Amino acid sequence: MLENVEPLFAAAIFALGLCFGSFLNVCIYRLPLGKSVVTPRSACPHCGDLIPLYHNLPVLSWLILRGKCRACKQPISPRYLVIELLTGLLFLGCYTHFGLTLAMLKCIVLGYLLLGLVFTDAETKLLPDAMTLPGLALGILFSLVVPVNDLASRIMPGLVSTALRGEISWRLWSLSDSLLGAAVGASFLYGAAAIYLRARGVEGMGFGDVKLMALIGAFLGTKLTVLTIFAASLAGSLFGLSTVLAVWMKRTRRSQARGSASSDARRRAWHSARLALRYYEMPFGVFLGSMALLSFLFGNCVLHWYWSAL
Ligand SMILES: [Zn+2]
Secondary structure, three states, X not given: OOOOOOHHHHHHHHHHHHHHHHHHHHHHHHHHHXXXXXXXXXXXXXXXXXXXXXXXXXXXXXXXXXXXXXXXOOEOOOHHHHHHHHHHHHHHHHHHHHOOOHHHHHHHHHHHHHHHHHHHHHHHOOOOHHHHHHHHHHHHHHOOOOOOOHHHHHHOXXXXXXXXXXXXXXXXXXXXXXXXXHHHHHHHHHHHHHHHHHHHOOOOOOHHHHHHHHHHHHHHHHHHHHHHHXXXXXXXXXXXXXXXXXXXXXXXXXXXXXXXXXXXXHHHHHHXXXXXXXXXXXXXXXHHHHHHHHHHHHHHHHHHHHHHHO
């Protein structure tokens, strides 16, 4: 795995990742506002000061300016630094893992899209179509050059090779898995969103999550899409539960400090915890996106281990 890694080339890939991360920051800020990501030049959101090209260096500029605008000294979100570093690591990680292959490119594209979507969802609770729809198309296209379900062909090599001979049928197999993954992912989320709306009367998951899940399904194929939904639901539930628990404990402690009777305090704390549960809007896209990336990288290992443990 690592013997084919060229150190100089790896450094170049990492630097390229930092630059792409810089552009991703622009997308995260502008796409939810419906602005163009090409023009005008970047400016400070507080004072409108145009950022000169020599301050557009990824990571370095943020460190040199110590995270503050050079004109108005308002803080610049550390998210800029985090995104740039994560994108750099994504590029480097994919290169060292896959080498210079189409699989590397596919993983980079998926990771890049998911990074952008996860951070946009966390900040604005929006999943812009400008990211999800081209992403869906890319996922379907990639299935034609990188096999989506390579575990299926590993477990059943005889079946796949006898039933589907030659290059073209391999691509057809992969394409159908990608399309089915997109359909399964989208319809599951659509169903969940409808049930959620019925049960709670507030829109917890929007149409953006449905499109995000279609994108994930197209890249991952059917099996890993199901794994992603399962893992994201689990992570989301645990997060929601711990949020409610945290509210409940904080309120109980606060009213006990005020000297209320503890049964009364507990009752009132329970009431605010229920309110929190009702009105808390979970950015479910954050869980879907991060679990999708983990499933893409480790899902087959996890499933293999699970099956062999049974
Ligand atoms: Zn400023």
